[in-house]
């Protein structure tokens with residue numbers, strides 16, 4: 272793997288797909304997300320997939336930002352090293368703090384996530400891995416940011432929007448059982464703000480269908 276001369280203490284996260292390093296861009300704090308090699312994949316295919324996912328993630332981050340959805344600004348893309356340099360968001364994963372939030376603030380945050388998810392879908396952007404792990408929360412500003420679009424796509428298929436909402440609901444059910452109902456209600460209220468009544472109904476029907484499918488087969 273390419274070395275960026277980073278010390279271990281610059282490591283923010285090591286995941287299955289990518290490592291994230293603290294970096295800088297013209298003096299601004301930045302994050303470098305580098306897609307790592309998967310040893311079980313043949314080299315040419317592996318490089319192709321990493322390059323493709325890097326480009327797609329950057330394009331989706333940029334498109335979302337242009338539509339007013341809070342995402343880190345993309346500073347640079349290096350497709351030959353499978354990396355994206357982006358704005359550093361001084362926040363915590365929503366997943367780690369949901370339970371500690373006052374109810375009103377929790378509802379406000381989930382409303383916003385729902386609203387911005389609706390805006391994404393209205394603009395044919397699907398996140399692909401919409402969970403509370405992929406939303407950062409900056410407490411001082413009470414602001415949220417969507418990250419990790421690496422599994423996303425530009426698509427207007429109802430199924431893809433349904434999968435986003437389904438995954439989000441599932442992440443609430445598995446990680447935040449005590450607030451699932453309230454949080455999902457707030458999310459849907461926000462989602463309704465961004466999309467027509469008819470579309471919301473179609474998406475929710477699709478979510479039901481996906482969930483009933485899931486009851487017979489495991490995803």
Ligand SMILES: Nc1ncnc2c1ncn2[C@@H]1O[C@H](COP(=O)(O)OP(=O)(O)O)[C@@H](O)[C@H]1O
Pocket residue numbers: 283284285286287288289291302304343357358359360361362364404405418419420421
């Ligand atoms: N722009 C950013 N600013 C600050 N932290 C970030 C940023 N992007 C990612 N992170 C941190 O790195 C973690 C992993 O990033 P993510 O894009 O979700 O990759 P993965 O595919 O490994 O889940 C996030 O959960 C978050 O803690």
Ligand SMILES: [Mg+2]
Pocket residue numbers: 404405419
């Ligand atoms: Mg992630």
